[in-house]
Amino acid sequence: MADLTVENLKMHFSGVVALDGVSLEVKEGEIFSLVGPNGSGKTTLFNCISGFVTPLRGTIQYGDKDILCIPPHRIIDVGISRTFQNLQNIPYMTVLDNVLLGNHSGIGNRETVRRWISQRQRKIEETTALEVLDFLGLANYEQRYLSGQPYGIQKLVEIARALVSRPKLILIDEPAAGMNDQETMEIAKIIREIRDDLGVTVLVVEHDMSLVMAVSDRVCVLDSGTVVTIGEPAEVKAHPDVISAFLGEAAVA
Ligand SMILES: Nc1ncnc2c1ncn2[C@@H]1O[C@H](COP(=O)(O)OP(=O)(O)OP(=O)(O)O)[C@@H](O)[C@H]1O
Numbered sequence: 001m002a003d004l005t006v007e008n009l010k011m012h013f014s015g016v017v018a019l020d021g022v023s024l025e026v027k028e029g030e031i032f033s034l035v036g037p038n039g040s041g042k043t044t045l046f047n048c049i050s051g052f053v054t055p056l057r058g059t060i061q062y063g064d065k066d067i068l069c070i071p072p073h074r075i076i077d078v079g080i081s082r083t084f085q086n087l088q089n090i091p092y093m094t095v096l097d098n099v100l101l102g103n104h105s106g107i108g109n110r111e112t113v114r115r116w117i118s119q120r121q122r123k124i125e126e127t128t129a130l131e132v133l134d135f136l137g138l139a140n141y142e143q144r145y146l147s148g149q150p151y152g153i154q155k156l157v158e159i160a161r162a163l164v165s166r167p168k169l170i171l172i173d174e175p176a177a178g179m180n181d182q183e184t185m186e187i188a189k190i191i192r193e194i195r196d197d198l199g200v201t202v203l204v205v206e207h208d209m210s211l212v213m214a215v216s217d218r219v220c221v222l223d224s225g226t227v228v229t230i231g232e233p234a235e236v237k238a239h240p241d242v243i244s245a246f247l248g249e250a251a252v253a
């Protein structure tokens with residue numbers, strides 16, 4: 001089974017503790033959420049898993065592979081991809097070209113994409129990209145330039161770019177941030193479909209607790225780089241430290 005196992009992860013930035021001994025396991029096929037206040041280390045954990053930063057200590061295994069030393073542009077080779085909290089789309093490129101970049105992390109513009117991949121390879125990748133756009137309800141958007149598209153569409157393109165490499169595990173950082181209630185419900189549906197229809201394990205960071213409670217098999221609460229608790233949504237909701245520290249009575253009512 002390709003479970004993700006994080007053990008005793010530590011990361012500091014110039015003395016600021018971002019992760020302080022984080023251990024958790026995401027089982028294949030799970031929708032696993034990471035929650036916690038601003039600055040609690042959620043994105044740093046994503047950055048460690050996807051190779052953008054190297055932790056000071058600890059281990060990260062995916063299946064039987066040690067993935068700690070895999071650089072970000074190679075992480076899709078082991079079946080892991082991610083979205084970014086701050087959109088990393090390129091506005092002057094079309095939706096399709098933005099999605100295609102997900103096959104070539106580290107390549108930064110359309111000309112480079114065109115030069116590096118053969119026409120035949122591009123056709124294959126385009127077919128997958130169009131399927132992913134269709135899956136996300138973005139059929140007919142492929143030739144539109146990203147600039148000028150509503151924020152909600154740009155967020156979906158970010159997810160499409162992470163799906164185009166056909167990952168087995170996707171890390172999604174704050175998909176509902178900046179979304180209205182209806183868009184948030186749509187995101188919840190998409191997260192379930194990514195797991196149920198595409199068979200992709202989902203690790204999601206999110207502040208919207210109604211979304212987290214609705215979609216998650218298990219939830220991990222982080223605070224100041226440490227794990228407060230991990231459990232099923234109902235258990236986490238009832239945990240006294242979680243109620244007092246993060247959610248508040250009203251938020252979990
Ligand atoms: N590249 C960096 N350089 C310096 N400090 C950093 C860096 N990345 C993260 N930090 C610090 O590490 C801590 C954890 O940040 P992180 O971005 O992981 O939090 P987060 O839980 O994702 O927060 P948010 O909910 O606001 O996105 C914070 O104190 C942050 O300022």
Ligand SMILES: [Mg+2]
Nearest residue numbers: 042043044085
């Ligand atoms: Mg973050």
